[in-house]
Amino acid sequence: MKKIDILKKLRSSGLRPTKQRVEIAKFLFEREKTFHFTVESLNKLLIKKLTSKIALATIYNTVHAFKIAGHLSEVEVRGKKTYFDTNISNHHHFYDSETAELIDIDANDIIIQKIPKAPNGKKIKNVEVFINLKN
């Protein structure tokens, strides 16, 4: 994803392309593979990469704004920190609690044959499968 596309992405979702947002967006979206992170891990990586520091609160704000805009998804993992994923397509996860690491599973690699009806007036928003790993 090129700089011009980063700007487009931000503007089209109503986010003013500030210096900080552009830096974070470049870091997150200019990559081939999907990327899993927490705000803390992202902060550390940004400190290494950038010369000027971005305030932690800004990273929280930005990640949240990207999530609202649909550019990031939040992953259903229990634990202290919240995980985010640059893969916003419908998919599933392995979770290795030893290493606190997430691995994407393509939606096509899991087929659910039988599923219950949603209760009383509710609808199914999405189905997420979690495969917890051990050694």
Place this chain on the structure above:
Amino acid sequence: MKKIDILKKLRSSGLRPTKQRVEIAKFLFEREKTFHFTVESLNKLLIKKLTSKIALATIYNTVHAFKIAGHLSEVEVRGKKTYFDTNISNHHHFYDSETAELIDIDANDIIIQKIPKAPNGKKIKNVEVFINLKN
């Protein structure tokens, strides 16, 4: 579940049946249906039910001890608070984010046809399906 069984349950898992543990165990396990709760919600309910207050730290300790002993399971829901479930059999959940409510899904009500192999030297510990609901 009767009082004598509560005592057995505690003793057999190496937990000294103190006044507080017995009260909490009675509250949690003397019921027909499975029960979902957070430490906060449990605390509020216990305050209503009991005459003497149990320290919040004790509720944390006890719930944790019950979980280690296998009498409770911790549910994988993203969010600030940790959810526990008196249903310790292998099963799945609906999650209604509007009401922050969990509903059990019997393991037999979901059949997974295809599942990927665990990565490099890892094994599958368990598979948990989450069905997120909307209105």
Place this chain on the structure above:
DNA sequence: AATCTAGTTTATAATTATTCTAAAGTGAAA
């Protein structure tokens, strides 16, 4: 280009869930 302004960033304080601490209390073995 200078001005303006709503939206943004920032440092720091506040909040919230949870864990830690260490002193006082207690089940149950001897």
Place this chain on the structure above:
DNA sequence: TTTCACTTTAGAATAATTATAAACTAGATT
């Protein structure tokens, strides 16, 4: 009934996240 390892307790500490409010800035308006 004495003893002691295990528990409970109140309150402090920790850690992730959110709120605050002052300073800053992208981009529209003049």
